[in-house]
Amino acid sequence: MSYQNFYFLGIGGIGMSALARFFRAKGFDVAGYDRTRSDLTQQLEKEGIAIHYEDEVSLIPTLFKQPDNTLVVYTPAVPADHSERLFFERHGFKLLKRAQVLGEITRQQRGICIAGTHGKTTTSTMTAHLLKESHVDCNAFLGGISKNYTTNLLLSQKSDYVVIEADEYDRSFHQLTPYMAVITAADPDHLDIYGTPEAFRESFEHFTSLVREGGYLIVKKGADLTPRVHSSVKCYTYAVDQDADFKATNMRISNGEIIFDFHTPTEEIHNIRLGVPVPVNVENGTAAMALAWLAGATAEELKAGMASFKGIHRRFDIQYKSDKLVFIDDYAHHPTELKTSISSIKKVYGERKVCGIFQPHLYTRTRDFAEGFAEALSLLDEVILLDIYPAREQPIPGVTSQIIFDRITTKKKTLCTKQELLSILAKKKNFDVLATFGAGDIDRLLPDIKQLLEERK
Structure with missing residues (x-):
């Protein structure tokens, strides 16, 4: 590609960040925007990539405001009315989706x-x-x-x-x-x-x-x-x-x-x-x-x-282990993935009682697969169900975690908000394995959950 500068809209995504690192490693100038600061974006900043967190054209570094030598890479999650995206579109920049850039790499x-x-x-x-x-x-x-x-x-x-x-x-x-x-x-x-x-x-x-x-x-x-x-x-x-x-x-x-x-x-x-x-x-x-x-x-x-092979962050990821308790985090966010993950936990830990915390991801996925989610979660000994993580979506009337909750057959089940989770979890003692599931922001609670379990010794 005949560009010297690469600007990423949504640089904090797992796929976008890998591309940003790739071009940085190849000696190009790289910068980007993301809506939320995270461990991953902070790591990118440490690697020398400039990132800002407000949708503000004035924050785009001057070096990346030259259409002749700057390629803009964006994700489908960036809305069409995003002001920085509009700036690049209106000023003659070439914009490519992340997948298009990867496609070019597969042809080379x-x-x-x-x-x-x-x-x-x-x-x-x-x-x-x-x-x-x-x-x-x-x-x-x-x-x-x-x-x-x-x-x-x-x-x-x-x-x-x-x-x-x-x-x-x-x-x-x-x-x-x-x-x-x-x-x-x-x-x-x-x-x-x-x-x-x-x-x-x-x-x-x-x-x-x-x-x-x-x-x-x-x-x-x-x-x-x-x-x-x-x-x-x-x-x-x-x-x-x-x-x-x-x-x-x-x-x-x-x-x-x-x-x-x-x-x-x-x-x-x-x-x-x-x-x-x-x-x-x-x-x-x-x-x-x-x-x-x-x-x-x-x-x-x-x-x-x-x-x-040591595994992957957030894929059957053991966060804490003692003689009495095991805490696992998993990215499962589709009914089949959830069922597979829960079944694997049951196979590995036998008769030990498993409590699962699930954060549904997307209103549409919840609407389309509520029955499948409930069937998978019913394999658990105890279920804690959180509100839906909306990601890129607007609410859909009548679609809440309740439509999953009502179908779960496990007798021990709780529906709560993310803010209520820690206080509710602190009162629950009758489990040997705790697992968190979901593709939203449930992972941000992992340090607090781990601390709670460590204090339970």
Whole structure:
């Protein structure tokens, strides 16, 4: 790209911040705006990126007010009437969505793109780690903060592979040109964008058509879609304890460890140990190992990489652990993700009583999937349900957390605001495992919750 300056509208997003870091690492001048100061934006500032938090044109650094050498990158979450966005549009700047910039990167390098309603952040981070730990190496734009590398951007001086989380929101992943692609799931979501489950599924089918000639597509066995790949693209399936091209079998869970065997089309790799012993990571790991194996990683490199994987911030993230209590935080915000996460907790911790705190994300998602959320939350021994986190949306009449709450069958259930949570939680004693779920701002309460549990010793 023939620009010297890159300005980001919404720089604090997990995907935007990785791009900002990428251009900064390449020696370009980078600055940006975000609505909210966060740990991530403060880290970017420490790395030398200028950020401001008010929608005010006068705060844009002078260097970035030159349309000839400044590219503006924005997210779909930035509204059309945002004053800085309007300034750039009216003064002849080139504006690109984050996905368009990533798409250009996939055309310059060999993109390994992980798509799916669930599991894409873990799978992409696992894939990147496996390649980093092998002789293959890679670059990576991750949808979460890797605990192995404490960042969402990985760079390589020798590899032209680039691992990218392919986001289906706003059809962003249609901008990509993958060399390899995985689809972990195509369960309907974002119906505010797609309208119908059929349109959502069709979007994933279109994504498969974007895999470049001579590339690879790997789809979870049973995913409800029909690939539309070029005749030269090699297609594979993956699964756990099912017949598939890549599969995990013989899973053993004991003493806080998970061990399993991995089968490729031509070899078997026995006794793979999960560094993060969560049952769902066997499935995520199967997809990640399939990608890394196709890229050339050896059996021993795969085993070592899986064992040394430390996980991702906010993905089955253990915040606190004592002899009596465990506190886990998870990003789950779709009914299937929630059910999978709760089921994993139940498998790992057996008969121990689990209390879950859930913050619904978006009015439309709550409206469309209230029954599914209630079914998943009913697996818990106790439920604390918070108000909806609106994110980019305006309220919808009649849509509140109450429509989930009324359907939950667990007898011990509480509906409260975020402000009331700590005082309510302080009175509850009858649980062994506490879990927080949601994609909103519930993570900002984690330090206070952790302190409350530590004081309960």
